[in-house]
């Protein structure tokens with residue numbers, strides 16, 4: 001059994017790569033898409049072009065999402081739409097376990113002999129069924145400096161599902177773009193279609209009016225106005241595997257498809273927080289560790305870590321004459337903005353560092369990713385207590401979750417081929433922002 005499986009998988013994968021291989025005479029080295037922050041939901045929304053005739057499709061970016069799913073119930077029309085045939089290479093690649101028939105009116109949501117997946121809304125955690133489907137996807141290539149010509153992926157695989165799954169997503173969006181570690185998530189499918197490295201780099205803008213970018217493929221990742229290649233400034237840490245899925249639709253003994261890194265300590269004003277170190281590693285049941293999330297708007301900390309983190313920050317802030325004020329929900333540590341001194345545009349607050357593989361590799365969380373204006377004149381620590389989250393929607397199984405607010409204006413590269421994560425901390429260090437990229 002096992003040797004057979006080992007042989008079939010690369011073979012099937014090869015078939016799918018060659019069939020979804022873009023029919024472009026020009027082979028791009030990298031692609032780029034815009035990502036905007038939605039002011040109401042604080043979700044990050046990208047726009048891709050799909051179907052024939054092509055239409056722009058807005059999708060919520062879910063870093064841990066397993067694949068792209070799209071609402072096919074409301075106005076999906078395309079002459080190039082094709083359901084994947086049961087037991088086809090596409091169904092295997094998608095890791096689909098089910099085949100189904102349909103007696104209704106044929107259409108994107110009703111196919112015979114098709115295979116299906118269980119699309120999940122990463123925000124509400126609702127799950128439903130959806131057929132594995134292919135349609136043409138059109139994206140912009142880039143040389144790392146400027147957007148280039150558009151290229152097509154003729155048979156991009158996604159799940160077609162029903163409108164109700166959109167509940168809780170930013171207005172105007174019609175699905176989710178999954179960026180997880182699966183073979184059919186956006187990064188791996190695009191890498192296979194154009195034979196470039198399985199890596200992507202994300203730069204989320206903090207400004208709702210100006211979008212940031214996501215690059216697929218290798219650098220350079222360069223700025224619009226005379227800036228250098230950001231990838232030259234990366235620091236690296238290992239991507240940690242979580243052997244147990246933390247996802248509500250885990251099948252069999254699936255590993256997690258989300259991105260984790262290894263935090264070994266947290267320091268505030270240079271001092272280690274007293275943290276039960278077993279919480280920082282991933283236990284055999286998949287609980288613990290540090291993960292990234294673009295669907296959690298703010299950081300989420302396991303209760304005991306949250307308590308020591310906020311208490312220490314509050315006392316270190318007091319030592320800097322920063323005045324604590326009444327908390328504004330959902331935050332538990334808030335300060336008078338007027339009491340925070342700014343020097344050359346930088347807010348002077350206690351320094352917070354995540355220590356990674358050793359003491360010389362740290363992920364600093366600067367003031368702009370640490371404090372959020374929660375009310376007029378009130379700045380709060382942009383983290384919430386995991387135990388305060390009633391629905392387990394954002395899966396507070398990880399001990400530390402860096403939410404969208406912590407990732408903004410930080411250039412982060414996820415390299416699936418070498419299992420490492422490159423990061424710049426704050427782009428402000430390099431006097432630019434995620435909105436400075438052209439997409």
Ligand SMILES: *[C@@H]1O[C@H](CO)[C@@H](O)[C@H](O)[C@H]1NC(C)=O
Pocket residue numbers: 101102103104105106107110111112
């Ligand atoms: C599926 O096959 C059945 C039986 O042949 C047929 O009645 C039905 O209309 C088909 N459904 C679709 C969507 O083609």
Ligand SMILES: *[C@@H]1O[C@H](CO)[C@@H](O)[C@H](O)[C@H]1NC(C)=O
Pocket residue numbers: 276277278279
């Ligand atoms: C540390 O955390 C682990 C995992 O939650 C727990 O089993 C253990 O009892 C904790 N140790 C202490 C000293 O609190």
Ligand SMILES: *[C@@H]1O[C@H](CO)[C@@H](O)[C@H](O)[C@H]1NC(C)=O
Pocket residue numbers: 319320321
């Ligand atoms: C805090 O305020 C006190 C009293 O005004 C002053 O003596 C002290 O230098 C201030 N500390 C800092 C870090 O600014």
Ligand SMILES: *[C@@H]1O[C@H](CO)[C@@H](O)[C@H](O)[C@H]1NC(C)=O
Pocket residue numbers: 357358359360361
């Ligand atoms: C820390 O880790 C980095 C990257 O893994 C390595 O290059 C460096 O030598 C390490 N430093 C120490 C002091 O161990």
